[in-house]
Amino acid sequence: AQKVTQAQTEISVVEKEDVTLDCVYETRDTTYYLFWYKQPPSGELVFLIRRNSFDEQNEISGRYSWNFQKSTSSFNFTITASQVVDSAVYFCALGGSGTYKYIFGTGTRLKVLA
Amino acid sequence: EAQVTQNPRYLITVTGKKLTVTCSQNMNHEYMSWYRQDPGLGLRQIYYSMNVEVTDKGDVPEGYKVSRKEKRNFPLILESPSPNQTSLYFCASGSPRGVFGPGTRLTVL
Numbered sequence: 001a002q003k004v005t006q007a008q009t010e011i012s013v014v015e016k017e018d019v020t021l022d023c024v025y026e027t028r029d030t031t032y033y034l035f036w037y038k039q040p041p042s043g044e045l046v047f048l049i050r051r052n053s054f055d056e057q058n059e060i061s062g063r064y065s066w067n068f069q070k071s072t073s074s075f076n077f078t079i080t081a082s083q084v085v086d087s088a089v090y091f092c093a094l095g096g097s098g099t100y101k102y103i104f105g106t107g108t109r110l111k112v113l114a
Numbered sequence: 115e116a117q118v119t120q121n122p123r124y125l126i127t128v129t130g131k132k133l134t135v136t137c138s139q140n141m142n143h144e145y146m147s148w149y150r151q152d153p154g155l156g157l158r159q160i161y162y163s164m165n166v167e168v169t170d171k172g173d174v175p176e177g178y179k180v181s182r183k184e185k186r187n188f189p190l191i192l193e194s195p196s197p198n199q200t201s202l203y204f205c206a207s208g209s210p211r212g213v214f215g216p217g218t219r220l221t222v223l
Binding site: 006035093103104106 | 147154155156157159162164170204209210211212213214216
């Protein structure tokens with residue numbers, strides 16, 4: 001069965017601190033996709049990144065970086081020098097390449113305090 | 115502009131009164147999907163559609179129906195809504211990366 005675990009329910013940091021959001025997944029698929037989405041207080045879902053299972057390169061996009069490790073089934077998300085605008089709920093998700101089912105984690109609420 | 119639209123955005127209804135939440139996309143995607151979001155549970159997939167006339171159940175399909183008669187539209191039907199279907203609903207288009215609609219907040223009294 002597929003599963004995504006985001007063990008951190010809520011994290012609070014002070015502005016300019018670095019913060020890492022954890023995501024651990026389970027799947028029997030050999031090819032799959034991993035995603036991160038942001039849900040700001042306004043409620044919409046904003047796509048952040050997609051990673052294919054065969055590509056373990058870490059990715060950096062501005063203050064955001066992602067660490068994908070198949071050996072530990074983890075796809076962690078780090079925000080460097082956090083800002084108040086980063087306050088949101090962040091979801092990690094898993095999708096199989098051969099199926100059209102997508103599994104989301106329960107989300108991590110990030111609060112960045114000024 | 116590429117987008118997914120949902121209507122209505124907010125709805126308060128009563129138990130048993132049939133309702134339909136519409137979803138439309140302008141990206142010519144074959145794949146569309148419905149999710150519900152509940153506190154502490156994240157997003158859970160209700161139904162998805164791989165193409166016109168092809169649909170399948172997600173993880174929480176009970177109490178819902180869908181249809182896909184044309185590529186751009188994928189309505190979610192609640193034939194007899196119950197209070198446990200009070201939730202925030204999202205439609206998504208495209209796979210593997212999904213473009214999400216703005217959400218529909220449904221309250222069933």
